[in-house]
Amino acid sequence: MRAKVVSPLAGTIAGATAEAVLRACVHCGMCNATCPTFKLTGDELDGPRGRIYLMKSALEGEAVTRETQLHLDRCLTCRACETTCPSGVEYHRLLDIGRPFVDAQLTRPWRERALRALIRWVTPHADRFAVALALGRLFAPILPATLRAKLPPKAPAQAAAPKPAGGRRMALLAGCVQAAAAPQFNAAATRVFARIGADLAPTPGAGCCGAIDFHLGAADQARALARRNIDAWLGEARAETVVVTASGCAAFIKDYPDLLAADPAYAEKAVRVAALVTDPVEVLAETPPRPVRPPAEPRIAVHEPCTLRHGLKLPGRIETLLAALGYQPQPVRDAHLCCGSAGSYALTQPEFAGALRADKLAALTEHAPAAIFTANIGCWLHLGETAPVPVRHWIEAVDEVT
Numbered sequence: 001m002r003a004k005v006v007s008p009l010a011g012t013i014a015g016a017t018a019e020a021v022l023r024a025c026v027h028c029g030m031c032n033a034t035c036p037t038f039k040l041t042g043d044e045l046d047g048p049r050g051r052i053y054l055m056k057s058a059l060e061g062e063a064v065t066r067e068t069q070l071h072l073d074r075c076l077t078c079r080a081c082e083t084t085c086p087s088g089v090e091y092h093r094l095l096d097i098g099r100p101f102v103d104a105q106l107t108r109p110w111r112e113r114a115l116r117a118l119i120r121w122v123t124p125h126a127d128r129f130a131v132a133l134a135l136g137r138l139f140a141p142i143l144p145a146t147l148r149a150k151l152p153p154k155a156p157a158q159a160a161a162p163k164p165a166g167g168r169r170m171a172l173l174a175g176c177v178q179a180a181a182a183p184q185f186n187a188a189a190t191r192v193f194a195r196i197g198a199d200l201a202p203t204p205g206a207g208c209c210g211a212i213d214f215h216l217g218a219a220d221q222a223r224a225l226a227r228r229n230i231d232a233w234l235g236e237a238r239a240e241t242v243v244v245t246a247s248g249c250a251a252f253i254k255d256y257p258d259l260l261a262a263d264p265a266y267a268e269k270a271v272r273v274a275a276l277v278t279d280p281v282e283v284l285a286e287t288p289p290r291p292v293r294p295p296a297e298p299r300i301a302v303h304e305p306c307t308l309r310h311g312l313k314l315p316g317r318i319e320t321l322l323a324a325l326g327y328q329p330q331p332v333r334d335a336h337l338c339c340g341s342a343g344s345y346a347l348t349q350p351e352f353a354g355a356l357r358a359d360k361l362a363a364l365t366e367h368a369p370a371a372i373f374t375a376n377i378g379c380w381l382h383l384g385e386t387a388p389v390p391v392r393h394w395i396e397a398v399d400e401v402t
């Protein structure tokens with residue numbers, strides 16, 4: 001598909017990227033078959049091919065409307081369409097350019113602006129999120145049921161962190177929401193890695209990856225957070241590996257090169273940092289921990305976040321690892337479909353997110369697992385709201401048997 005973007009993107013790196021992505025699309029529509037929102041509505045404009053057309057028109061200077069914005073807002077950025085596309089169209093790179101381009105031409109209703117500002121004020125800050133959680137728990141009895149359901153279970157007490165094994169040192173992303181809501185994930189990762197002779201430690205100065213701000217239209221703030229993380233990891237810490245237990249954050253950091261492509265001081269550093277980031281399942285596949293006891297509840301289901309499956313392109317890895325440790329992962333139908341979490345999507349598009357979660361939980365519990373294991377804090381929070389069985393991070397399953 002030929003495309004010529006207009007000002008202010010004409011002649012920029014972002015403009016060239018958008019034109020290249022658009023050129024690769026042959027408009028075959030195969031991607032619609034695996035798009036969760038197209039599956040929900042059957043509307044061409046709620047599928048990738050339609051959204052690509054909407055963005056092409058906008059980038060070529062045609063007028064945009066709230067309708068354009070709505071269909072782009074409904075996209076989960078799950079990237080299932082990329083996995084399906086036979087032409088290798090990097091849809092999310094186009095969306096990351098097209099969505100802000102459209103947003104810049106429209107004013108959202110005040111309710112949307114207020115909700116987005118509130119999410120951005122609370123969630124990228126672990127301390128604020130912890131206060132919000134504490135207040136939520138305190139006032140839980142008088143909260144509306146929908147809000148009360150959003151409160152995650154309290155983190156279990158954790159054993160003291162293992163003594164440094166004196167082995168390979170790896171940086172661990174502490175994150176923001178996860179640090180406040182589920183510190184047990186990184187605690188379990190630290191114990192598991194100690195058993196394979198690696199010392200995981202958060203890097204002072206590193207924090208939120210920037211994904212929440214970016215996906216809510218605050219690209220400059222996301223860039224500021226990315227620069228801060230890059231400085232932390234490439235500075236004094238000289239990290240050789242950055243382990244990220246939230247696949248959503250890892251996938252976003254892998255995109256730092258696009259985010260900072262126009263920044264001469266950080267473009268090359270962003271490429272280096274993106275190469276350092278790894279999901280723990282990649283490390284454990286190379287150096288598997290030794291099981292020392294059988295699982296108490298072997299029958300499980302694995303929910304692969306889209307960011308792990310389509311973003312980091314690591315499908316099947318968790319199931320393989322857990323099966324080798326004695327678990328019995330049950331088959332999950334339509335595993336390629338998003339659960340509806342998608343960062344802040346569950347808050348900004350609650351109807352779509354709720355419908356997708358209901359479908360996902362039905363698929364995950366079809367073979368009566370004792371628990372669901374996932375790899376991303378957003379999926380954990382979203383599925384945990386209504387799941388009939390416990391939802392946990394897969395690294396906890398590894399921790400329990402090694």
Ligand code: SF4
Nearest residue numbers: 025026028029031085
């Ligand atoms: S994105 Fe890929 S699958 Fe979808 S219409 Fe374009 S070429 Fe076809």
Ligand code: SF4
Nearest residue numbers: 035075076078079081
């Ligand atoms: S990223 Fe996901 S929701 Fe968005 S168009 Fe692609 S498949 Fe559909």
